[in-house]
Amino acid sequence: MQVKRLTVVVTRRLPALVEARMSELFDVRLSETDAQMSREELIAAMQSADILVPTITDQIDAAMMAAAGDRLRLIANYGAGVDHLDVATARQRGILVSNTPGVLTEDTADMAMALMLAVLRRMTEGMAKMQEGVWEGWAPDALLGTRISGKSLGILGMGRIGQALARRARAFGMEVHYHNRRRLHAGLEEPLGATYHDRIDALVTQSDVISVNCPHTPSTFHLLNARRLKLMKPTAVIVNTSRGEVIDENALTRMLRAGELAGAGLDVYERGRGVNPRLRELPNVVLLPHMGSATHEARREMGEKVLINMQTFADGHRPPDLVVPSML
The missing domain is CATH 3.40.50.720 (NAD(P)-binding Rossmann-like Domain)
Structure with a gap:
């Protein structure tokens, strides 16, 4: 039968x-x-x-x-x-x-690294000049970005993707710091050269780049709220390839517009496809359409x-x- x-x-x-x-x-x-x-x-x-x-x-x-x-x-x-x-x-x-x-780990970590480089080295601004045909040639002070080597990366969420990102960041000469619900055991933490912070405030205060790699749950909604974003260095950059709801997007937009943060690379947004139109206007923001796992x-x-x-x-x-x- x-x-x-x-x-x-x-x-x-x-x-x-x-x-x-x-x-x-x-x-x-x-x-x-x-x-x-x-x-x-x-x-x-x-x-x-x-x-x-x-x-x-x-x-x-x-x-x-x-x-x-x-x-x-x-x-x-x-x-x-x-x-x-x-x-x-x-x-x-x-x-x-x-x-x-598990299957999205390497691709999403690649995208987080790409966003960091794109924002710090002002790649989209350079691309826009070339595509619009307004490049006037090389100049000593044109499109000066920020060196990634030696910078402090703060990873918010040290699961599979966070750890994969840490490995990439170490290869680029970055210092790796992280916050997680639970500290990694030494067998995982030591090869990554990662420093654990039990307080998110301490992590965001000292980081040159913050990468959001934690899931969206009731406890992580607006984990990076206006108060915590204010703790970041004005020269810092924030990257999000996880979930948009983890960041207070309105507060982030206000700070970027006011020059209180140096830039952002976002692949996800608090309201899904409803991207804050003020973000689109900013030259120091790289926006992608949820491409982190798109291979x-x-x-x-x-x-x-x-x-x-x-x-x-x-x-x-x-x-x-x-x-x-x-x-x-």
Whole structure:
């Protein structure tokens, strides 16, 4: 007797190889347009699926979980971050949640390093001159930036990405400092040459560059608030490749406009696509459209993780990347 395959709904387009493999293993409804689903469409998808495969663009709250009915059994998130999902409510309703940790580490760390270099060396300002055809030639005082070697990097969140960034920063001759919920054990801390700060205030006060690498949770919302941003050196730069909600974006914008900070490199924003228009006007700010993990390799490996989680669940076992509220 043929075993009935689980029904899967995928909210966005995934790499072709991932979609093809998923279709071989499950009864899959793929996204044809890659348009972001509305709230009503998401609820309908949850009601019709055994497994939902959402992405960071799909905000699923407690009310939507309640409206999902009893069919949905697994949310196999395509991505590492799960702050767009109400994990606690899912658990209460017996819905498992999995994610794709680890595969974004190197690419996101690369992007954080790239943003640091772009801001400190004023790369986008130089590119703008070349693209607009207004370069007047080399001059001793033209587009002077800041040397990265010897600078102090403060990493806020020393998980996988923070540690990968620390390795890169050391190779560039930077001093590495960090704050984390828990101090790394010596076997990890010593090879990185990293100095631990148990107080965020101390970290931001002495750093030349702050890199945000912690997730968005209730406890990290506006972790870098106006008061803490005021503690930073006026020559300091802030980089964020994690979650926009960790920084008070209005306070950051005011300080950048007032010259109280030297610059910022942002790949994420407090209001998602609603980027503060005043940030766009500043020459010392580099803005990217959430590109931190945007490599062919990362997207494919994310899909492979989703497949493993789904297949393990279908086989009656706990998904290897199961997310529980205590992890958040």
